[in-house]
Amino acid sequence: MQFIDLAAQYQHLKIKIDKRIQTVLNHGHYIMGPEVQELENELASYVGVKHAITCANGTDALTLAMMVLGIKEGDAVFCPTFTFFATAEVIAFEGATPVFVDSDEATFNICPIDLEKRIQATIAEGKLIPKAIIAVDLFGLPANYPEIQKIADKYNLKLVEDAAQGFGGSIDGKRAGSFGDIATTSFFPAKPLGCYGDGGAVFTNNDEYAELLKSYRVHGKGKDKYDNVRIGINSRLDTIQAAILLEKLAAFPQDLTNRNRAAQKYTEELKDKYKTPVVPVGYVSSWAQYTLVAEDREAEMAKYKSQGIPTMIYYGTCMHQQTAFKALGYQAGDFPVAQRLASSVFSLPMHGYLLVTDKLSKYHV
Structure with missing residues (x-):
């Protein structure tokens, strides 16, 4: 018995996936080829947002979100303590401080009651500037976004949805990846929607954020790759992975x-x-x-x-x-x-x- 049977899924989709991969091999556009844009369009449609911007992995997706929101040293970003390391790692990577939050006993997700207490304590202490919340859709269940959004609005904080595990989940018909100011996911093979390597995506309805994301993921480029207008990173989704994901998303x-x-x-x-x-x-x-x-x-x-x-x-x-x-x-x-x-x-x-x-x-x- 397999814990996650990727082989069974591949056998079910083998003809379609193999055809998609062969198409990429034939046209030879291995980086940011046409399948990448096709996938971004399909992802945005599925999630129900204006923009889906793919990248190299789920950790980069969170990093790009932090960059777009301008998270920096002296900022406090609130996130659950019961989650994978990357959620807090990307906060520290930007020089900011993760402020951890306890879990809800029933759902395992970030506890809105404890979240507000941690925000109030951080404000009272006065050493850090509260800037954002990263909520995680742990084990596939979306976090309590109706309550978390109220808290974010109350304290003027940005809300990031870490939907690495939650892709496909929903609340009252609103799909994971569409909550907060910006959302991220991972296409690591073990995720609900996974590729055959690393991959990730960022979702937003904000046009300005979308343009920044497209720039940041390719070395901060402007009108072309030799016009770099900001410091970015190298985080592009391989075309073959996009091709695989297109067939897996359809299924x-x-x-x-x-x-x-x-x-x-x-x-x-x-x-x-x-x-x-x-x-x-x-x-x-x-x-x-x-x-x-x-x-x-x-x-x-x-x-x-x-x-x-x-x-x-x-x-x-x-x-x-x-x-x-x-x-x-x-x-x-x-x-x-x-x-x-x-x-x-x-x-x-x-x-x-x-x-x-x-x-x-x-x-x-």
């Missing part, structure tokens, strides 16, 4: 349906044994991971291993506990919910072909 709605069916089956069979994932009314998860809470997760993971079922831990060490952020001075107990989750969650296999290739009923899940 994505069915993949998303399959993921939700698999998640429903998991929940039906496991709800009496574990704390199963919560999907609030009006929300749709893209199920990047199906994550359980257990009192003794090591023992539970061992039981699954004995049946040939792989499991994974996301994320065993909170951001405030990472060596790179020790200088910020957080103490044990500062984020009780996040630390409890970090020591008790584990994830089961999840992909769009789970019910077809693995027949969950034959396992004692």
